[in-house]
Amino acid sequence: MVAAFAVAPVVLVTLLIGLRGVAAMRTTSDFLVASRRVSPLLNSAAVSGEYLSAASFLGVAGLMVKDGVGALWYPVGFTAGYIAMLVLVAAPMRRSGALTVPDFAEARLASPALRRLAAVVVLVIGTLYLVPQFRTAGLVLTAVGGTPYWVGVVIAGAAVSITLALGGMRAATYVQAFQFVLKLVLFLVPAIWLVLQVGADDRYAAVHPVEFTHFARETPVSFEIDVTLEIREPTTVRTDDGGTKLLPPGEMTAKSGQRLVFAEGAPVPEVRGGAPLGGADWQRPLLDLDGAGYPLLGTWAVLIATMLGTMGLPHVLMRFHTSPDGRAARRTAAITVSLLGVFYLFPGVYGVLGRVLVPELYLSGATDTVVVALPSQVDNGWAGSLFTALLTAGAFAAFLATSLGLLLVVSGAIAHDLMPGGLRRLRATVLFAAVAMVLLALPAARLDAGLLVTWGFTVAASTFCPLLVLGIWWGRLTAAGAISGVLAGLLSSSGSIAFALFGPRVGGWVGLLISQPAPWTVPLAFGVMLVVSLRGRPPSWSTAAMLRLHLDEQPEQFPSSPSAHRSSAVRRIGRRLNR
Known part of the structure; x- marks a missing residue:
């Protein structure tokens, strides 16, 4: 009953807002970038709503229960990534005139092969990021309403795919902006209520942790x-x-x-790979991932992945293409930093209270549900049920908002970059991709959502981050160098992740760098891209292309690549050059 009360309104509002985008959607540009007419304030709310995924709404508090105070480095990396994006990427990406990241890659270097490779990277990142959204939706409904795991997965997949197929990016923008406000309210108000409702002893125990060695009650x-x-x-x-x-x-x-x-x-038994609740390791403000014994290296691995990966997330980058111009894109990034900063003040509240009130989640492996499990521990009456429902609604809004953007870029990679077609194919691809992600999420209940999302950030940091930074700021980048660097980053990061999933368990610092490979895959991608580019010669029009990325928009005045491939951005550039 609680689950239905919480989820039904969120899903219904999502679908109704999706209908709003139907009338305004006539072209591929309408579907993918909302005709580039989204204001900075609306866009920043949508970006924040899209970015605050299951990993943020539930995962950070869950990771804090599992790994300790050091898990708060995750939101530091998430937010710092937007500062880097503000400085290095936002405005130039919008000035490129591209619709997608693969579109930008071809527009900058006139390489159809690079475009196809970038589309494959989008699919890898989208899968690693989208599967945990559906997976956590299933777990939350199971924890709150006792429904089978597959029910939440299917509901999330159906709501997201129908909304996108109906309204495209315009519908996604309104949904994500609305859901950011909803998530912010539904996250902050219960947190304040919990702090006021728990007793003085629990508040003291939350901020003065003692190692959890014996059960205080049955x-x-x-x-x-x-x-x-x-x-x-x-x-x-x-x-x-x-x-x-x-x-x-x-x-x-x-x-x-x-x-x-x-x-x-x-x-109390210990959990392999987790820090003992309240112990010295749990209180240390560093991340000792999987108990490897290298907390400083683990912390740097997470920061590199989350900060640089944010700059390369395709569903976030596509948001900047919806801005009217480069200045609006930069303002969007700046406002987003402030909005995320407010939200990330509160996951720690749920984490420290979860250690005191629901320590059994540490043993059960269901730490992702700590946020929705807390209200019933504080009040088993109507108030506890109400706040459980509110948090469940906020969590489901987090799944839907992030999944909208991810499913959009996955569909765009297939139907716009790999197998280009019209609006009808884009809509059909949305439904096909949603079915595929649901099928992948069904057996993924045992996987850690935070780990999967971090892997998505790692692939983004190892591929799109070097491509964008060098493509925007280094005129000597060549197509061969970009392809080699992206391929090196993709193979090294995804290969390391596959080994961590299916290979034998490896301990120590080697095992840590296998499960969290960003500290070596990112420099490898940058190095390969630089070395191969220096051995070649940049195209003659690279200087003009760089000017287009960095000078304020003055339409019809900045030529670039003479190529004219299927990329809308490249075709437009070619027409300007031939005038």
Whole structure:
């Protein structure tokens, strides 16, 4: 009942706003960039709504419960990425006249091969980022309403695909702007209520953490995913059938769907890869990822991935193409930094309260649900149910807003860059891509949403970040250098991620750099791009192309590449040169 009350209005409003974009959508430009008429304030709200995904609304607090205070470096990297984007990318990207990132790549270097490669990168990033949105939607509805996991996944996929197919980018803009305001209110108000509602002892425990070693009360733990527990001393637990079971010291894998009841005073097992709740490692303001023992390296790995990856996220970059001009794009980025800064003041509140009030989520592997689990722990009456519903609605708004942008760029990569077609093909591709992502999300419940999203940032940082920075600020970049660098970044980052998923477990700093490869894949991509470009010669029109990116817009005056491929931006540039 709570789940239906929370989710139905959000889905209904999303669909109704999607209908608003139908009448205004007649061309590919209308579908992909809303005819470039979105104001900076509306656009910044839409960017913020799109960017505040499941990883932000739920994931940061969940990572804080799992990994400790150091998880607050994630929002630092997210927000810092927009500052870098403001300085280096926003205005030049809009001045390029492109519709998509692959469109920009071909417009800058006149290489259809680079365009196709960039489209493949968009698909990889979109998949890594979109699957955890649908996955967390399924988990949240399961935790709040007891529905099967697949129900939330299918609802999210259906709502997003129908909205986009109907209204394109214009509908997505209004939906995301509305949902940012909704998420901000539904995140801040419950946080303030929780702080006021919990007792003085809980508030003290939240800001003065002590290691969680023994259960303070009888605690049932329902495992949402497979979790490896490290039992330090013999522990007796009660099982679902009412019997008891002795857990001997050593490692034990709790299977998804299993439920164990720990008695009051029973020792708390450790979770492999997580920091003990409230202990010295948990309190340290650095990230010791997977217990590798290299917190400083882990922190830098996350910061490099999130900050540089933000500059390369295709669904965020496409937002700047909706601005009327470069100055509006820069203002959009500046306002976005302020909006995100306000939101990211509050995930830490949920994280420290979650450690005190719902420590069992640390064991069950369901830390992503800590935000929606807190109100019922504070108040089991109507107030707790109301705030649970509000947070569930906000979480679902986060899934939908981010998924809209991601599904749009994935569809654009297929139907505009790889297999170009008209508006009808774009709409059909939206539905096809949504089905594919839902099918990928169904078996992904056991994967960590924060880890998947970080991997998406890593691929973006290793491919599009060097392409954009050098393509915008270095006139000697060549098509061969760009292709080589993007390919090196894509293969190294995705290969490392595949090894982390399917290969043998590797410990120490080597294992850390396999699971979080940004510290070496980003320099590799930049280096390859620079070396290969220096061995070649830039095209004769590269200086004119650079001027177009950096001078204020004066239509019909700045020529660039003489090529005229299917890219709308390149065709326009070619026509200007021939006048």
